[in-house]
Amino acid sequence: MAYLDHAATTPMLPEAIAAMTAQLAVTGNASSLHAAGRRARRTVEEAREALAESLGARPSETVFTAGGTEADNLAVKGLYWARRAPGGGAPARTRVLASPVEHHAVLDAVHWLGEHEGATVEYLPVDAYGRVHPDALREAIERNPDDVALATVMWANNEIGTIQPIRELADVAREFDIPLHADAVQAFGQVPVDFGASGLAAMTVSGHKIGGPYGIGALLLGREYSPVPVLHGGGQERHVRSGTLDVPAVAAFAVAGQHAAEHREWFAREIGALRDDLVSAVRAAVPDAIPGGDPDGRLPANAHFTFPGCEGDSLLLLLDAQGIECSTGSACTAGVAQPSHVLLATGTDPDLARGTLRFSLGHTSTKADVEAVAGAIGPAVERARTAGLS
């Protein structure tokens, strides 16, 4: 088996499993006042401090959520609601600026705001690599700086791997006092992610993409921002995200976060080199394969290709039969493959956009994984071309 879908989820680190299982045996609600509660709270707060440190944030800026999707929804909807009805005579702001290459957790959330909450959603132009230029953000804001609720641009793209100029984008947003949110789910552990230095108002991270458990994430949130909660209840997490904290998951997430920060340079160097080998092997086997995303400013573990004349689904099926597990890049809950919105946003022809594959490496990837792809990709593409586009 060659598992090359780490961007979907990556194996849990042994030390994260150890931290999690240790806590599973311990009783305690972190909101309780008694000894069991205090013990749980201490575990949570130590984890919060550790995770914050690994992301260049303050502990008070770290809001635990049940995953990346929830953190994205909290940032996008919560900041929108807060800015739409600011109170105190401040102007209501209803314009939402988003990159068109966002993950669906952001894209569907902003779309929903447009459909149901009176938001005017504007998608920022991107270049052929899916990158938002800071001038494009400035231009969009300057059309009317007073009606922008928020902007959201992902740190690095989950499909094609392109890294966004987050610092420059945040500088532009700051100039107009507009909160910028970034989904950094794919960036964490692969590129330097420093929330404090980024200038972002809010940033999403997720546990299971960095060797932590599923179902845990965090929204890094500047202290001056009070998004309207999506979940109401017991008032945990700065009253921004109610719900009993998942102590074992929080503890394991922090361990994985520390590991991600400590091993980031190793990861970029070693896994990046493996990725480069994989790209060379695919291009040697299929000379007309089109690499996707920015060739330079990209995630070290992401390789993306478009294979003209192929259906991505056919390639997936053929490689799966050879024990190679990868992705077309665009997951669809209904299971029906559609051309990726990311590819379409970069101006790729819709028919061409159906023939994509994403290989994403991770901390357990080996030379053997790359060799498996090198051996299988040529015949698979040849066969998929015979099957054509249905």
Next chain:
Amino acid sequence: MTENRTPQQHPRPLRVLAAMSGGVDSAVAAARAAEAGHDVTGVHLALSANPQSFRTGARGCCTIEDSRDARRAADVIGIPFYVWDLAERFREDVVEDFIAEYEAGRTPNPCLRCNEKIKFAALLDKALALGFDAVVTGHYATVVVNEDGTRELHRASDMAKDQSYVLGVLDDRQLAHAMFPLGDTLTTKEEIRAEAEERGLAVAKKPDSHDICFIADGDTRGFLADRLGKAEGDIVDADGNKLGTHEGAFGYTIGQRKGLRIGTPAPDGKPRYVLDISPVNNTVTVGPAADLDVSGLTAIKPRWCGAAPTGPGTYTAQLRAHGGETPVRAELVDGSELRVTFDEPVRGVAPGQAIVLYDGTRVVGSATIATTERATAAA
């Protein structure tokens, strides 16, 4: 079965693609193929183009539940599973044909059409191109391999469940790449459900689907009215006397009794049936049951399982999906038109439907009914 025939056997394991609708039959068929040692991959066909969310062009399947049920079954069987989007082909080849046929006053069978154009054409072609040897479905029918390697399609061992009628459109090549693991099952539907239960398939208790898959609520007339628009016209008797009005002749089928909504009863007090549909002047003609009797018919677009018959022959014919057999004499004229005479008059034969000819249990071929000859001239 008294005939000496060998059901299809495969000396070596094949790479097969199992079409999984999300129902119990196709799930058990896939499981049996896997158990027989074949390398099975499950595929659910997304055939309807109902947008499920705002994602541009996102498509669901007949229903999302069916797709999930199929996936769940594949996971339990332990086979890979994919959803293939054939909605565009299905719309062009099945749905639009269905609408056009009704619009022309005929009564099509979309399941036959789907087998001919989708499951054993679009799907099969893609499967073969991807290196598969055959398509597996949950149909109840039997493929027999002759000594010379040619294939025959036969009725299922259990005549009560036989579905060879809807497969009558398959030619040699299509049959050569078809696998029907349920065909030689001498069991009741309950036993198939029990088998599914035993195999841990959650679809064991799922109700059978009866309706046309792309008309979810079963309201064919409403579906057609949405697409063709309402067009009020007359319901008349054989003499042209107006008896009532209808909202579109396309909503009727020859032999139909219910839903005519004629105020005045027939002079003899007997029920009236649709005898004729005339799309040109948008008229539906009704009359007594006896006038539905047909002595023969002409059918077009014949397809043969094997060589086309060279001269006139005697066969048994099946005229609708759950219809009985009737003895006929049939002759192919000019290679493209099938002339059929019934030994005894047959009631309620609708142009557009398929006639499938059998020699014993063997499917000889099929054709689409174009015109019928009434046994009694309408008074």
